Amino acid sequence: MKLFGALFAAASVLNITGCAIEAVPISFADARPVPFDRVFLYQRPVGVASIAVQVKRDIGIPASGCAADLLVGGKLAATLKTGEKATLYLPPGRTFLSVTPHSGACGHTLSEIETMVAGQEAQRFRISATSSGQMTILATGTD
Numbered sequence: 001m002k003l004f005g006a007l008f009a010a011a012s013v014l015n016i017t018g019c020a021i022e023a024v025p026i027s028f029a030d031a032r033p034v035p036f037d038r039v040f041l042y043q044r045p046v047g048v049a050s051i052a053v054q055v056k057r058d059i060g061i062p063a064s065g066c067a068a069d070l071l072v073g074g075k076l077a078a079t080l081k082t083g084e085k086a087t088l089y090l091p092p093g094r095t096f097l098s099v100t101p102h103s104g105a106c107g108h109t110l111s112e113i114e115t116m117v118a119g120q121e122a123q124r125f126r127i128s129a130t131s132s133g134q135m136t137i138l139a140t141g142t143d
Contacts, residue, residue, distance in 0.1 A: 023058040023128040027143045031056045031085035034078055041077040042088035050089040052122035053115075055097070055137075059083045063129035066106030070127070070137075071098040080127060090117045099127050099137040111136040 036043070042053075055070055057080040070078045070086065073095050078086040079102055098112040111134075115123060126140045 021061050022131060023062050024060040025126060025128070025140075025142065026056060026059050026083055028054060028056055028085055028124070029143060031083055034080055034084045034086040038079040039077070039086055039088075041075060042072065042090055045089040046091070049092055051092060051117050051119065053088045053090050053097075053117065053125070054085060054122050055080065055088070055125045055127060056085040056140075057082050057127045058129065060129075062131055063101065063106065063133045063135055066133070066135075067102035068127050068135055069100050069102050071100070072096075074098070087122075092117050097125060097137055099135050101135060107133060109134045113137050113139065115139070 045052075055078070057068055059082050064082045068080045069076055070080060072088065072090065077088055080086060094114065094116050096112050096114050098110055100110045101107050113125070115125075117123065124140050124142075125137055127135060127137050129135050
């Protein structure tokens with residue numbers, strides 16, 4: 001019974017303090033670049049028309065043990081771990097960015113967002129996860 005009480009107290013403290021049990025956005029400045037061996041497509045600008053698309057992965061407990069596969073137009077472009085960022089150079093036009101867990105052990109969810117790659121300014125997105133571990137990709141206006 002004492003063990004149950006101690007576990008309940010510890011869980012209550014973690015719940016009250018928020019102890020990163022939710023996904024926590026990280027700034028692009030603080031995020032680590034994805035190693036080159038996990039960036040598969042769009043690594044360099046192709047011609048003057050390529051537009052930078054930046055994607056970062058939140059930190060925190062949800063889905064932290066699972067890498068996230070980033071797909072562009074249905075093709076695997078990069079695999080991100082928590083706290084990492086990737087810059088992809090996409091051709092102008094309409095495309096879909098998708099995220100799914102890298103391993104089947106982490107589920108089989110797929111989250112997609114449509115975007116129009118255009119203009120001179122980099123587009124920014126973040127990969128987040130719910131408390132149940134479901135990954136999602138969102139446009140972001142923050143650093």
